[in-house]
Amino acid sequence: FGSDYARGPWVRWVAVVGGVAAFVMAAVWLRGRWPSRIASELCVVVGSVYTAIATLIQGDPVVGLLGSTAFAIVGGFIAPFHSMRLLMFMWVVGGATILVLAVRIAQTYPALAVCGALLVALVNAFVVFACRTLLRSINNELMFEDVEPLTSLLTRDAFAERVATLMSSRGRGGDRYLMVAVVNLDSF
Numbered sequence: 001f002g003s004d005y006a007r008g009p010w011v012r013w014v015a016v017v018g019g020v021a022a023f024v025m026a027a028v029w030l031r032g033r034w035p036s037r038i039a040s041e042l043c044v045v046v047g048s049v050y051t052a053i054a055t056l057i058q059g060d061p062v063v064g065l066l067g068s069t070a071f072a073i074v075g076g077f078i079a080p081f082h083s084m085r086l087l088m089f090m091w092v093v094g095g096a097t098i099l100v101l102a103v104r105i106a107q108t109y110p111a112l113a114v115c116g117a118l119l120v121a122l123v124n125a126f127v128v129f130a131c132r133t134l135l136r137s138i139n140n141e142l143m144f145e146d147v148e149p150l151t152s153l154l155t156r157d158a159f160a161e162r163v164a165t166l167m168s169s170r171g172r173g174g175d176r177y178l179m180v181a182v183v184n185l186d187s188f
Contacts, residue, residue: 061104
């Protein structure tokens with residue numbers, strides 16, 4: 001509602017509609033249970049598009065470029081919870097927005113346009129790659145928590161769980177024998 005919105009009353013209405021949309025999306029997430037996948041994807045699409053609109057209607061393109069760092073928040077959510085296709089959609093919308101804002105800034109400050117656009121693009125990409133790397137690291141730790149690092153054998157609890165699963169999953173008529181070998185290494 002500041003003086004930057006002197007380009008017309010429609011800009012003010014776009015800002016109000018965006019604020020209402022943001023509150024509706026927050027209400028979807030703040031209720032007692034997680035939203036469905038479609039509702040979550042819809043929030044991502046609306047959030048991406050409206051972040052682009054909100055940054056492009058700014059009177060000062062430098063402020064708009066600063067606001068486009070909000071794509072990092074959306075990307076940080078998409079990375080662990082959604083598909084690469086949705087992430088690519090967000091990057092296309094964000095990249096186009098950053099490019100338009102950089103062109104506007106370049107009319108008066110070319111060096112600022114290039115440096116600002118690269119910085120914002122790198123921040124957005126870094127957040128996504130950091131989230132994906134963290135998720136991959138966590139998955140690897142979970143995968144190897146049942147394995148003894150020194151011997152690469154299953155731990156006692158993991159062995160007992162896998163044997164119980166194996167025994168309960170087979171039919172009684174087909175498996176009549178179970179052989180278990182126990183090796184004890186003294187002082188090990």
